[in-house]
Amino acid sequence: MTHASGASPEKTLSQAIKERRATPSFLPDAVPENDLKKILEAGLSAPSAYNLQPWRFLVVRNAEQRARLRQAAMKQPKVEEAPVVVVACADLEGWRNGDLDEIIRLAQQHGYGDEARYASMRKNIAGFFGSTPGTAAGLAPDFAVWANRQTMIAFTTMMWMAEVLGYDTAPMEGFYEDQIKATLGIPSQVRVVALLAIGHRKGEDKRFAGRFAMQHTVFAENWGTRFL
């Protein structure tokens, strides 16, 4: 049994982490707007470098649109089954198209910093993105990697909030980006990062497939020195 939305108490984060599986199949039951807003707001609360928030999210609920999206997502049935699919995107040009001004306006509104700080934010961010990738400055990121990194934090935060609220989720990278962009009218400077299906699972959950032991993945102080 999955939790009914709204009615049942929220899961703890520990419980959600323990119980979450990548859901193979969904029931058609809708996700109420209020819960969906909570999930989206959680994602938008995520941290990002310089607070630049390059993420953009496209919420797909319309049945015909989900059917079209499924075609672009390697025909994965869950894209059409789940009542909500959130398409996580990253706008590589947002910072120069107004977002930098907006984060400074927000910082002012929240009493964060002073004029000197805003000036240094402008200078640092323009410098960070302005320097040529791969040059001695060495700071400029690969924009797609940079924006993907930020967006996946927001994406994952949404996934956990959905799970805490009692929903089941399925993250997906199995899609053709050009087809998703054409289907949803996504502009060229925006990359599609991942899809998140949200709803209630149909049937049994997948079995837990196991994880690497800590000895394999966690080191202490120096690479190769066991943590445990």
Ligand SMILES: Cc1cc2nc3c(=O)[nH]c(=O)nc-3n(C[C@H](O)[C@H](O)[C@H](O)COP(=O)(O)O)c2cc1C
């Ligand atoms: C970024 C990302 C992309 C994924 N893409 C797909 C996908 O396109 N289709 C799919 O069936 N599962 C996909 N998965 C699910 C993984 O296969 C699954 O998380 C993994 O096997 C571990 O299983 P669990 O999440 O149930 O523990 C994806 C997971 C992540 C995190």
